[in-house]
Amino acid sequence: MPQHFPPNANTFARWAAIGGTVFVILLVTVLTAYARVAKNQVGVPVPQPINFPHNLHVTELGLDCRYCHSTVEVSATANIPPTETCMTCHSQVRVGTAQIRGLWDPENPTQPNPEPIEWNRVHDLADFVYFNHSAHINKGIGCSSCHGRVDLMPGIWKAEPMSMGWCLECHKAPEKYVRPREEVFNMAYEPPDNQLELGRSLVQAYHINEDKLPQCSTCHR
């Protein structure tokens, strides 16, 4: 009976199976890594329509985070400020300069631009995640814990990946990251040496429910 397969068919089949498995494993690994790194964009400055330097306004001028992000203690969103907030100063300071071109009304530089400013979102969570700023602020998570040293940034970039695994690091062990409420808006706060001890007492004091934190429905409502 004539043979359909040449003698080297066996070797070919063997190498194809091994090679295929290796290829699939490599493919999955590389794609996952690429997806995680590329999507996170940690440390990559995001261009904005107006180049707003946080370091100038916060560190040099001494503005508190809440002057602009006013609803962070009461609402789920921290609220990018309306143009009016910027104009509280810029109707008198650097009026009509090129750096803040989108801010002022071309017909009247001391008035806000009737067109709202379209900022590019830097911290973007998926739509199936429910995140509430006020819950975190009121329970002793500082701004810099998640957003990094925004007060030193000339532009704006993500300091942390904001992935689910990263969120779970704290949700599984909040005592590692909780700080006293008075220090929440202190960007330069460093966790003390006795953070774990302090953290445990704060978790008790602030009624942080450690059973509920790592549950799925806490964030995926």
Added chain:
Amino acid sequence: MNDNDAVKEGSPLDLSAIRERLAGTSGKTYWRSLDELADSPEFQDYLLKEFPRQAAPLEGSLNRRDFVKLLGASLALAGLTSCANPEPREKIVPYVRQPEEVIPGKPLYFATAITRGGYARGVLVESHTGRPTKIEGNPDHPASLGATDIYTQAAILGMWDPDRSRTVTQQGKEQDWQSFVSALQGALGQGNGQGVYLLSEPVTSPTLGAQIRAFQDRYPQASWHQYDPAHDDFVRAGMEMAFGEELRPLYDFRQTDVILSLGADFLAYGPYSVRYARDFSSRRRIRQAKDDMNRLYTVESTPSLTGGTSDHRIAVQSGQMEAFTRAIAKELGVDVQQGAGELGVSPE
């Protein structure tokens, strides 16, 4: 269709000519009649007259199979709409001037009123950054007491109705207020309003009433028409007969022990239905041994919510309602004469 009589040479039904034509084509062609196959000008004319919209596909190049192929392909590729590399950045667009009490992420509640038949019912509207999302009753308003009916709940959709008129329109075309004012001034002029008609819904608002009355004072010949498809003119006529004035009845069901409804759907219909339902049900709660439930008798010609809730319900033809009412009145000792008409049901 045309009668197929004799087949003539060169006529559309010349089969040999058709066969020749078909010989050049490939694939399957379908036809429903020989006339369609012949595709003569008379046939196309007929088709155009008979089915003006369907005549077009026969002339077009897209046949049914290609259309279905395109349908399938666009469905299969639809998932690609979300692919964009790099992903477009989401924008955050804040206010230019943020209204004072608006907190993005937290709703604001506005106390307002929704009119029904001209009568206002107090509601609370939940609004998220200026977008109204839910209507609930206003607990402080006597006509609502925190409750709403289905029309009030559905009224939120009226706010989002794409056909809702947002500007002044003239004969269907959008205009602005200025052109309305000039048109109005042109029509009214210095005259006394002769030929001017004002059409509105029933109005119980004192402010609006005063404004319209001022308008009427200025233009005495202008007439004001209030229209409501489900109006209560008969109620007012009845009240006038009973009390000498055009009044509107307001029932207090907290005090009543026995209620007879003669076709009145007071639990579900009307501007005060929500309040009546609350009062009515308050007399049906037994908390202590000495409490007594009220009793509702309904006589009606169509099924209604009130009839469904009532303890005793009688279905009566609407034509017999008057006779029935007179019979009941007679039983109750009211001095009325027996009405005309057959009474199918005994008032016992």
